[in-house]
Amino acid sequence: MSNDLHSQNRSSRFTLNLPERMRKELEEKAGMDFISLNSAIIMRLAKSLREERANGQ
Numbered sequence: 001m002s003n004d005l006h007s008q009n010r011s012s013r014f015t016l017n018l019p020e021r022m023r024k025e026l027e028e029k030a031g032m033d034f035i036s037l038n039s040a041i042i043m044r045l046a047k048s049l050r051e052e053r054a055n056g057q
Contacts, residue, residue, distance in 0.1 A: 016041070 018026070023037075030040035 027037050030037045
């Protein structure tokens with residue numbers, strides 16, 4: 001799978017309910033990287049999926 005995970009052309013809307021503390025922590029990390037909360041979540045999910053594929057899961 002390529003980096004198409006970040007492509008707006010292939011994205012769809014999805015409602016995600018996060019615990020408030022987790023949302024704030026993710027927002028802080030996103031702010032430190034000068035990216036949106038959405039981008040921060042996508043990047044973390046993509047990394048997790050890549051690691052699972054690499055481990056044969």
